[in-house]
Each structure stands twice: as C-alpha cells, then as structure tokens.
Amino acid sequence: DTTPEIRKGLAGVVVDTTAISKVNPATNSLLYRGYPVQELAEHCSVEEVALLLWTGELPTPDELAAFEAEERAGRALAPQVRDAITRAPLTAHPMDVVRTAISVHGEIDPDTADASPEADLRKAKRLFAAVPAMVALDQRRRHGLDEIAPREDLDYSANLLWMTFGTELTEAEIDVFRVSMVLYAEHSFNASTFTARVVTSTMSDLHSAVVAAVGALKGPLHGGANEAVMHMFDEIGDASAAVAWLDEALASKRKIMGFGHRVYKNGDSRVPTMKAALDRLIAERGRDDLLALYDTLGDAMAERKGILPNLDYPSGPAYHLLGFDTPTFTPLFVASRVMGWTAHIMEQAAANALIRPLSAYDGPEQRHVPQAVSV
Numbered sequence: 252d253t254t255p256e257i258r259k260g261l262a263g264v265v266v267d268t269t270a271i272s273k274v275n276p277a278t279n280s281l282l283y284r285g286y287p288v289q290e291l292a293e294h295c296s297v298e299e300v301a302l303l304l305w306t307g308e309l310p311t312p313d314e315l316a317a318f319e320a321e322e323r324a325g326r327a328l329a330p331q332v333r334d335a336i337t338r339a340p341l342t343a344h345p346m347d348v349v350r351t352a353i354s355v356h357g358e359i360d361p362d363t364a365d366a367s368p369e370a371d372l373r374k375a376k377r378l379f380a381a382v383p384a385m386v387a388l389d390q391r392r393r394h395g396l397d398e399i400a401p402r403e404d405l406d407y408s409a410n411l412l413w414m415t416f417g418t419e420l421t422e423a424e425i426d427v428f429r430v431s432m433v434l435y436a437e438h439s440f441n442a443s444t445f446t447a448r449v450v451t452s453t454m455s456d457l458h459s460a461v462v463a464a465v466g467a468l469k470g471p472l473h474g475g476a477n478e479a480v481m482h483m484f485d486e487i488g489d490a491s492a493a494v495a496w497l498d499e500a501l502a503s504k505r506k507i508m509g510f511g512h513r514v515y516k517n518g519d520s521r522v523p524t525m526k527a528a529l530d531r532l533i534a535e536r537g538r539d540d541l542l543a544l545y546d547t548l549g550d551a552m553a554e555r556k557g558i559l560p561n562l563d564y565p566s567g568p569a570y571h572l573l574g575f576d577t578p579t580f581t582p583l584f585v586a587s588r589v590m591g592w593t594a595h596i597m598e599q600a601a602a603n604a605l606i607r608p609l610s611a612y613d614g615p616e617q618r619h620v621p622q623a624v625s626v
C-alpha cells in the first residue's frame with residue numbers, strides 16, 4: 252500500500268523545535284522560556300513578557316526601563332496608519348482594519364528593507380508599541396469619538412485602556428487586562444503562529460508574516476472565538492436559558508465557542524488564571540448574572556460532552572465588562588499575540604528551512620483535452 256499517512260490538520264505532527272514556549276497537556280502547563288505562565292501573569296508586566304519572549308530572558312531593571320521608554324515613545328500612530336483606520340468602512344470587521352493598519356505600518360517602518368535579526372527586533376518592538384493605538388482608535392471612531400493620544404506616564408496595559416476609553420480604570424480592572432495580555436502572548440505552534448512561520452520560511456518580511464497571522468487568528472476556531480463567546484452569551488440571554496440552548500445547539504451539531512482545544516484535552520492551562528481575573532471583575536461590577544450564565548453553560552458542557560473551556564471563554568466576558576465592543580476582542584488578542592508571533596518569526600529566520608509539505612492527489616487520473624472540433 253503506497254497511500255501515505257495523512258494527519259488532517261497536522262494533528263499530533265511535530266513540525267520543528269522551539270525554545271519560546273512549551274505546552275504540556277499532560278501536566279496542564281504552559282511555560283514561556285521556561286517560566287510558568289501563571290507566575291508571569293502574577294508578577295510581570297506585559298513589557299517584561301515581551302522582552303522575555305523576544306530575548307529569552309526576563310529583563311534587568313535597566314533593560315526594562317530602556318525598553319519602556321522606547322515603547323512609550325513609539326505608541327503614536329503614523330498619519331498613514333491613522334488614515335488607513337479612519338477611512339476603513341464601518342462595515343469592515345475590526346480584524347480587517349487592524350490587519351490593514353499593520354500592513355501600512357510595515358510599509359513605512361524605517362527598517363522595512365533590512366531583514367537582519369537586529370532590524371527584525373526593532374520592527375517587532377515598534378509594532379508591539381503601535382498596535383494598541385490601532386485597536387483603540389478603531390473602537391473609538393465606530394462610536395464617533397475622537398482619537399485619544401497615548402500617555403507616557405502609563406504602562407502598556409493602562410495606556411491601551413486609556414486610549415480606548417479616555418477614563419482612568421481602577422487598578423483592579425487594569426490588572427485583569429494585563430493578565431489577559433500575558434496569557435494570550437504565546438502558545439507554541441498554534442494556527443496563526445504557524446502561519447507566521449510559513450511566511451517567514453520563504454524569506455519574506457516580518458510584517459507580511461504578521462499580517463498573514465492576523466488573518467489566521469480571525470477565524471472563530473482560533474482567536475475569533477473570544478468574540479464568538481460574547482455573541483453566544485448575547486444569544487442565550489441569561490443562565491435560565493443556558494441548558495436548553497446548549498442542548499439544542501449540540502443537537503444541531505454546532506461548535507460551542509470557547510470550549511475545546513486541539514492540544515489540551517483535560518482543560519486549558521490558562522483558564523484558571525483568567526477565570527480568577529474575571530471573577531474579580533464580576534465581583535467589582537456586581538455582575539452575578541453573568542457569572543451564573545458562565546457557570547451554568549460551562550457545567551452543562553462538561554456534563555454533556557466532557558469538553559472544557561479554553562482561554563477565550565473567560566477572556567470574552569472580561570473584555571465585555573471592561574467596556575470593549577465585542578468585535579474588538581480579537582484585535583486585543585492581536586495586540587498580545589504579536590509578541591509571540593514576532594518571537595517565532597525571529598526564531599524561524601535564525602534557523603530557516605522552507606516550509607513546504609506534500610499532498611496526496613485524489614483528483615481525476617491523467618486525461619486529455621478533447622480535440623477542438625473544426626467547422
């Protein structure tokens with residue numbers, strides 16, 4: 252038998268090595284450069300995690316201060332990027348807008364023609380600094396609101412929230428957001444990261460790889476799930492309707508958004524940390540109704556199918572409570588995952604092999620074009 256073994260969706264296929272993160276479903280753990288993500292979520296700023304992912308080490312205080320100064324100075328949008336956002340039709344999904352904005356940002360990056368590792372790191376840092384303003388401006392203009400300038404006295408998380416809402420959120424709220432950004436930053440060879448590595452493997456440029464990754468993240472089986480979770484909650488209404496809704500959805504073979512994972516089959520390692528953050532927000536806002544819906548649906552899904560929530564299940568409602576519009580949730584995922592994508596792009600470029608798998612042809616046997624009939 253010459254039929255090659257086909258692993259649909261590359262399920263279980265190990266494609267390459269990486270030193271960036273380790274997902275271990277058996278122990279339900281996720282390490283970024285060796286550090287448990289729970290510890291990073293408890294102790295580190297988003298800026299520290301970015302440097303860790305890019306360089307392999309947590310920064311010294313001096314390194315961190317230097318990067319923070321650089322990042323804060325690089326937050327404002329270039330006019331071309333601002334125009335690309337404000338001219339986008341309101342019918343465009345925010346993921347399409349951030350995808351285009353990143354593409355324009357790449358065109359005018361001062362290092363655009365330089366593919367050296369040093370230039371790629373500079374590009375990664377500039378992109379990381381600029382994405383929050385893209386996401387914030389897009390949400391604001393959809394409400395007819397003016398752009399808010401970045402604030403250099405605020406860290407990454409507080410500033411992203413400031414540019415979106417123009418009000419100071421509480422320390423607790425900012426912390427919930429920071430936790431989500433740390434948890435979303437990196438997850439080995441997920442679909443969007445793998446996409447970025449495929450593009451990089453052709454020796455294309457960093458921004459092309461990130462734009463492609465944004466496209467991969469948009470889909471509801473991947474990053475689009477955090478948005479889809481909130482639409483689902485809106486559709487269900489409240490906890491009393493959750494079980495009946497679920498039974499009907501499962502009977503019609505619907506995928507329940509925010510549940511299941513290709514790698515984790517016994518629960519997503521990031522969920523307890525994000526759920527604890529969501530719980531703090533729910534308590535602060537007195538939204539027991541949302542908690543009841545969350546728990547009722549989660550319990551019923553575990554009971555009916557034995558399938559557990561993934562990170563998008565708690566992060567969707569958390570972003571909702573912070574005040575983000577539902578279609579902005581996946582662009583927030585971009586703001587974070589851009590750290591992981593760019594780390595993988597640099598790792599791929601440093602030890603490159605063109606990614607070009609094979610396929611097994613199952614179309615028609617060789618045949619011939621019918622002779623043209625002469626009149």
Ligand code: CMC
Pocket residue numbers: 260441471472473474475476477505506507508509510511512513514556558561562563
């Ligand atoms: N709802 C209903 N059934 C499910 C779900 C779900 N969310 N997830 C898995 N199943 C069922 C699936 O139908 C299949 O059943 P059967 O064997 O009877 O056909 C079985 O569980 C195995 O699932 P699978 O689709 O073969 O597993 P996969 O590894 O291909 O899928 C997944 C992983 C994430 C695509 C899938 O669980 C899913 O579609 N989940 C909903 C979308 C989602 O929440 N995505 C976010 C993923 S994690 C974070 C991120 O990337 O943002």
